[in-house]
Amino acid sequence: MISGSNLEQVLTSGQFTVTGELGPPQNGNFDVVREKARILKGHVDAVNITDCQTAIVRMSSLTAGLIALAEGVEPVMQMTCRDRNRIGMQSDILGASALGIKNLLCLTGDHQKFGNHPQAKGVFDMDSIQLLGMVKAMRDDKKFQCGDEIKSHEPRLLLGAAANPFADPFEYRPIRVAKKVEAGASFIQTQIIYNVEKFARFMEMVRDLGLHEKVYILAGVTPPKSVGMARYMKKFVPGLDVTDEVIERLKGAKDPKEEGINICVDIIKQVREIPGVAGVHVMAIGWEQAVPEIVSLAGLSPRPGAKTVEPRLRSSESIELIVSNAKKDAKAEIEKALEQAKAEAQVSRDLVVKEKERVTSEISGLKRQAREAKAIADQKEMEIERLTAELAKTEVGRGHVQAVRGPAEKRESSALSTRERSVLTSLRSGLEALSKSLGINEDQLEALRRFFEAEFLLHMDTAEQVTVPSEKAAVPTEEIEKPKAGARHKEVVNLVAKGNVLLHKNDAAGALDAFEKALAIEPKNQKAGEGLKKARDAYKIAALAEEVAALAVPEGVPPCPEELSSEEWQRKWVIRFVATGNVCLHKGDVDGALKAFKQALELEPDDEKAKAGLLKAESRETAPVLVPAEPEVPKKAEVLPTPEPKATPVTEEVKAEAKKEAPVPTAPTGTGNLSVAELPKETRSLSERAGSITEDQFTEACTGVIREVSLDEGEKALTVGGASTLPFHLFEGDMPHVPRIAYDVLDLEPEDWPDVLGKYYSDVFSDPVAWARKCINDYGAEAICLSLVSTDPNGMNRPSGEAAKVAQSVIEGVDVPVILWGCENAEKDTETLREVTNLVGNRKVCLGPLSDANYRSLGATAMAFQLPVVASTPIDVNLAKQLNILLENLGLSLDQILMDTSIGAVGYGMEYSYSVMERIRLAALTQQDEKLQVPFICNLGREVWKTKECRLPSDALLGDQERRGVLMEAVTASTLLLAGGELMVMMHPKAIALTEALIKGMM
């Protein structure tokens, strides 16, 4: 016997050996190891205690093995070369041997990379074969690895090694086993076998080397717990060959655990058949419970009894001795204690009896005493009752009166208690607030107040009346007088209150009655007196009103009675009507009011009150009435008063005209039907629209102001600009100057104007002066824009001198401001405009367009003559700003500049113009961009009327041609006005009328 271990005994006996495996925990839990050992006990011959398997730190094999040993389970200690050097190993081996471990499995160890400490330094002082050699030498040669002698108690361990039949090179594996056997291995445990066929081939080679006779080979088996576990083993555990068959069996199994056990049992049965296999090594790590079942199912139960398994930590005899001694002592002590207890019990029993007697006698004595005491108490109680009854008669009543008198006195001293006063005060303030918001007048407020007060007091009185009876029941002393007086006063108050209530309800008669009653009781009561007066007045008014009602709505004024003159009589009736009207208004009867006022006006058309009343009544109507009275369109021809309000009167007229004019376009006469009534509008005050949002939350004051540019001088001079807010945002700022419209006049007869436009000017086409005059006289133009299209080098190319003369005649021929608009050829314009200015001298015409090509020369001219200019740029914010800056650098003032940022008509790029203008305006007003604080001029007429849509004839799809064109121009103009346009140059008189109506409406 090498070690004398149980494993050795079973192996050498020739029985099919079974070893198990126990994995220590990753902590210091003693009980876990003990539990596992207990599960395996008796089912295996020895248990491998793994040593930091897969390089994961666990309780050491040595210590866990000792715990197993103490449970009577024989451990096979494992030691790897990865974690210890030869010194450490030999040291542990000595310790293991000293404490009774008898089997050692020598392993190389999985590389540290696999575990939870991959950064550790792998020791690998030696390999497994060298380790086997070292321990063998310790055991058999009694020598340490260095050669030093082990003087006594050398470790006597059965040595084992591992073999992996599935590693490569396959052919080398049996050779490696041979080396291990040579080095000192007595048994071999293989890696887990799933591929039985390959194992069989391995065993063949082993047998060929004759190893099966030199070493006991235990086939390694494991029950796979699940498919996952099988896959994990296949993938991650080095040197494992898990067959697909196994994985398939597990996949298809209903109960994988059961299948796993079956797989294991099957493999055991198979390998048992292979010659040279001396046993199995069942590795059920984490599933030790399966081992008993596997061993039994494989037919390997029962195991031979483990006789030689004994821990060295404690000898059994000593334990037995201690135990028996302890038992004896314990017994003796118990007996002694028992005796003592018995004696004590007896003594206490006697005591108890004595005590009992004593207590009984005491109790009876006490009972007797209690009875006597009770009798006395009863007597006393009767006495007390008698006395209290007597007392009650004398004192109780007085006390009660006292309680009642207090509040009554208080009420006497001041009519209302503080609490009541505060309630009424809050009522009053509430009513005042109400009155303010509802606009109730003083009288109404007073009435309401009285009413509430009265109600309050009424209710108070009813509460008081509850207490009154107690007063009445009071003892008849002089105190009786006061309550009675109080009651009387209360009645007066009641009546006064009632009177007020009735007053408020307009029941004058009832109120009168109530007040009279009150005064009857208390003639001096001030409130009653006042109330009476009011009631009398109300009664009178009511009577009068009845009269009036009876008289109201006569078909005419009744005949004048004899006493009065007709004028007086009329006056009276006028007054009456007015009064009726007011009453109706007050009642909300608008129709009645209207009627009454009208009647009054019939009698006396000049009556102010009636007029005012009528207005008031009318203003209560919701439909806006077009006021025909005052002509609001002064500069136009006389307006035809439209009898009923129409949405777009213009359309009617246009339609009518169109029908009239369809066949032959003839020039309409001067007093054209251009009337544009006020555009219907609905105004709501800003506060109403804003609702609960306060103005300061939404109004944004702008920091900038647009400069004012004046065109011309004298009476007809125009000023544009000056806005300190976004277009038409009058709630936030100011627009001191209304946007203006200039009429576009060409200096030659246009060839391609659509008739719907041309017909308005066709009689003056050939004479620009007449044309300009027509605009002013017939259509009310405030300014003229003379377009010098004749000078266009691509067109007529009239010489600048000639064109200048024509321009001069126009300028001198009108007294309104004139804007000169060149042909937009920079050089030609410079020439032409210079000529013009030379000719007209100090007449302040506006020169345009200046572009970056000709701004210098024209700018100089403008400076010299102090003329305003039009700065023209393609649609771009920066270019506009730049041109302004350049002009300013030249010496012009920004007060002389009008910006033209290029116009597109609606559908032809209006949005671009709008957007650039808006950005410029925003920068000017909110971003302190001074160079852009300049008014806009929009030459939009020509842009609109050159479009295709203005030339297409009327048809069902596109509608009437003239209307179409007019609306296009008006829409373009209105949009650009909203962008900030201050001076619009337009063509069609109707479009201009519409635009002006819009401007007026928005201002």
Add this chain to the structure above:
Amino acid sequence: MIIAEQKPLDEILEIISGVEKLLVLGCRGCVAVCSAGGDKEVGILASALRLGRKKAGKPIEIDEATYVRQCDPEYLEPLKEDGKKYDAVLSMACGVGVNFIADRCPDVNVLPALNTLFYGANLSSGEWAEMCAGCGACILHLTGGLCPVARCAKSLSNGPCGGSVGGRCEINPDVPCIWHQICEKLTGRNQDQLLRKIVPIRDWRPSGHGGPRRRIREDLLP
């Protein structure tokens, strides 16, 4: 030869923080051959450092030089004085060079630019592998010239462990199992009895586990 690789640039910048005048010193020995610290690498590193420092707003003055070797005293002579001019000398030689400068030029503040890795050979352009562990007790005649100390993860002496599968080492399928190769080679040469022989436990002293090693050739001593 000694295979080394340049430390990451961030690490080098960290190492030279505070240095305002620097000498980047290359070596035309092993590190030049494995393209880690030769003339070219000196130039590249110096520019990178200048840029890096400039970017951080802390410009640095860098001189460049390359010696034939930094492991022989005669080549380091000039550095004894020259090195004093600089706040630091960033050596692009292997650890040997850095150490030697530290020894021989005590006034020079020498800093390492490289991580020295292993003794290796150039497998192909840009790839080097460890070949020798410098164990001081070469047994390559027993293993067909293939070193299990350097090229086996566990430095085993008696054949492949149970983790060798498909000729690959258990630690990484990219790593060949050298023992597998040794077995094949020896078997191919009919030397497989070598494989059966039990190789005794190694004496690790010559490998450095006995302390820093020295080699002396008596006949060459001055």
